[in-house]
Amino acid sequence: MLRVAIVGPGLVGSGLIEQLAAHAQSPRFAGLPIAVVGLINSKKMAVSATPFAAGDLGDWQTRILGSSAADADLAQFADRLAALGGPAAVVDCTSSDAIASLYPEWLSRGLHVVTPNKKAFSGDLALFRRIQELAGAPGGPSVYHEATVGAGLPVLSTLGDLVRTGDRIVKVEGIFSGTLSYLFNTFSAPDATQTFSKCVAVAKASGYTEPDPRDDLNGMDVARKVTILGRVAGHALDLATLEVENIVPEVLRGVASADEFMASLPDFDAHFAQLNREALAAGSVLRYVGMVDGATGRGSVRLARYPLDHPFASLKGSDNIIAFTTERFPSPLIVQGAGAGAAVTAFGIFSDLIKVCERFGAGAA
Numbered sequence: 419m420l421r422v423a424i425v426g427p428g429l430v431g432s433g434l435i436e437q438l439a440a441h442a443q444s445p446r447f448a449g450l451p452i453a454v455v456g457l458i459n460s461k462k463m464a465v466s467a468t469p470f471a472a473g474d475l476g477d478w479q480t481r482i483l484g485s486s487a488a489d490a491d492l493a494q495f496a497d498r499l500a501a502l503g504g505p506a507a508v509v510d511c512t513s514s515d516a517i518a519s520l521y522p523e524w525l526s527r528g529l530h531v532v533t534p535n536k537k538a539f540s541g542d543l544a545l546f547r548r549i550q551e552l553a554g555a556p557g558g559p560s561v562y563h564e565a566t567v568g569a570g571l572p573v574l575s576t577l578g579d580l581v582r583t584g585d586r587i588v589k590v591e592g593i594f595s596g597t598l599s600y601l602f603n604t605f606s607a608p609d610a611t612q613t614f615s616k617c618v619a620v621a622k623a624s625g626y627t628e629p630d631p632r633d634d635l636n637g638m639d640v641a642r643k644v645t646i647l648g649r650v651a652g653h654a655l656d657l658a659t660l661e662v663e664n665i666v667p668e669v670l671r672g673v674a675s676a677d678e679f680m681a682s683l684p685d686f687d688a689h690f691a692q693l694n695r696e697a698l699a700a701g702s703v704l705r706y707v708g709m710v711d712g713a714t715g716r717g718s719v720r721l722a723r724y725p726l727d728h729p730f731a732s733l734k735g736s737d738n739i740i741a742f743t744t745e746r747f748p749s750p751l752i753v754q755g756a757g758a759g760a761a762v763t764a765f766g767i768f769s770d771l772i773k774v775c776e777r778f779g780a781g782a783a
Contacts, residue, residue, distance in 0.1 A: 420530075420775050421506040423456025423465065423499045425492070427478065430534060431511035433764035439475040452771055455502065458495045462487040465498035492520065500527045505778050509767060510535045519545065525552040525559050530778075532770045534565035534763050539649065540642035540657055546649060560774055565766030567594065567643045568738050568757045576742065576753060577650050585744045587651050587712035592740035593730060594643045596758035597626050597634040598706040600736040606694050606704040608726070614690035615683040622680070626736060630676035636664045637706070637719045644708035644717045653715035663720040665706070697723045703731045712744075729754075 422438070424431050435457075441450055453469030462483040474481040488494075499506050507530035510517055518538035521531050522545070531549075539546055553561040567573045580587060593599045604610065605617045612620075618635075621627050627634050641662045648655030664671070666679075667686045673679050697704050702723040707730065710717045724730045729752060733739050738757025741750035756762050 419451045419453055419469075419504065420771065420778075421455040421469075421499070421502055421504060422452060422509060422771060423458070423495065423506065424454065424509045424511060425458050425495075425517060426510065426512035426514075427457055427459060427483075428511060429760045430763045430767070431509070432478075433760040434509065434511065434767050435475050435478060437761075437764050437768050439472045442469075443472050450772075451775055455506075456495065456499050457482050458490050458492065459483060461490055463490045463495050464488065465495060465502070467502060492517070496520075496524055496527065496529065500529060505774070506530065507532050507771060507774055509533060509771070511767075513537065515541065521545075521561070522548050522552055525549065525561070528559050530559045530774050531561045532767055532774065533563050534569070534767060535563075536566045536642045536646060539563055539566055540645040543649075543654060543656060560777060562770035562773055563646075564770050565763050567646055568740065568753070568766075569759065570762035570764075570766035570769070571738060571740070571753050571755050571757055573740050573753055574646070574650055576751070577647060580742060580744055580746075580751075581651060585746045587710075588743040588745065588748075589709060589712055590647050590651065590740065590742055591707055591709040593705055593733060593738055594640045594708050594740070594757065595634060595706065596736035596738060596756070597621060597628075597631075598640070599733060599738060599757075600626050602704050602706055603733055603735065605690070606697060608698065608703075610694075613684065613687040614694075615680075615687050618683060619680065630679065632666045632671065632676070632679055635666045636671075637662045640706070640708045640719045641717075644710060644719055647708075648710045648715065648717045651710060651712065653710070653717075655710070655715070655717050661716075661718040661720070665721055693721070701725055705730045705733075 438454055455469055456465040464482050464487045508524050510533040513535055515537045518535055521538050524531055549561055564574050600621055601617050605614050618631050622631055641660050645655045645657045670679050670682055702725050704721055705724050706721050708719045737755055739754040741752050743750045
């Protein structure tokens with residue numbers, strides 16, 4: 419059995435718990451050797467020698483991490499999990515740099531790591547290399563982080579397969595942000611009529627953006643995903659030196675609040691309208707894309723034009739789309755679909771846990 423301990427059971431973690439509990443109760447998946455034995459949030463923690471019951475998982479906030487649970491202590495949490503023996507995986511559902519820095523310690527203790535947290539794989543290059551070194555040791559623990567790029571879409575697994583089979587990566591290019599996908603699919607289309615600020619306002623009201631939309635428009639989330647892709651492809655990309663086009667108007671980058679930003683954004687509608695007119699006049703649309711150049715090993719994040727017959731131009735809603743151009747796939751191999759959301763991100767984590775089971779033969783215990 420693979421014993422699973424979840425760090426940060428918030429929106430995504432709760433979605434994972436729900437999926438694991440549903441599968442545990444389904445006769446079709448009765449033999450799935452995955453069980454939740456640990457939960458920790460910012461205040462409380464619990465680790466059990468036996469799997470948590472499905473009913474307890476359904477109300478984990480009170481039944482598992484209620485007032486009687488132990489106070490949260492990540493070091494003790496890892497100690498208790500490691501002491502259980504047998505295959506065990508820590509699932510980090512946070513976006514914390516501090517927690518990401520603990521991965522080498524967990525791996526050195528034989529704990530597998532599965533996570534949607536981008537920080538360890540897009541931040542300090544030395545941390546990334548140490549994680550890869552520990553995860554690459556024969557018979558050692560594994561690290562899976564499919565959900566760091568494209569949520570549940572098979573992006574990193576596809577890229578990894580291309581690299582491992584010796585294909586030559588020419589270019590990896592894509593629309594990696596559901597927020598920016600929605601914005602430009604709505605704003606830049608032949609029949610579009612809304613101003614850019616209106617599109618941002620609608621996206622914010624619909625919950626597509628971060629509370630402060632500048633956290634989407636500055637391109638840093640896309641930059642982290644590009645950095646991860648570049649590193650998986652074998653390049654030493656550094657987030658600090660990546661070329662990133664911040665589309666937040668410069669004078670609005672330092673305003674104090676999101677409300678002030680939103681109130682002032684209409685003043686720049688003419689700027690975005692001009693960019694859109696120029697693109698449409700050339701038979702193109704605007705899309706915000708990230709790219710890794712396989713020849714140079716460099717990456718970029720920018721607002722670019724694509725002709726109307728390009729797959730990126732026909733994208734709808736908030737979908738992600740990633741195109742892999744390689745020696746074997748000169749006509750790009752394309753992965754497309756929902757690239758954000760708790761359910762699909764939890765699916766990506768769940769599928770990685772199954773890979774751990776398959777790789778290490780974690781049978782029913």
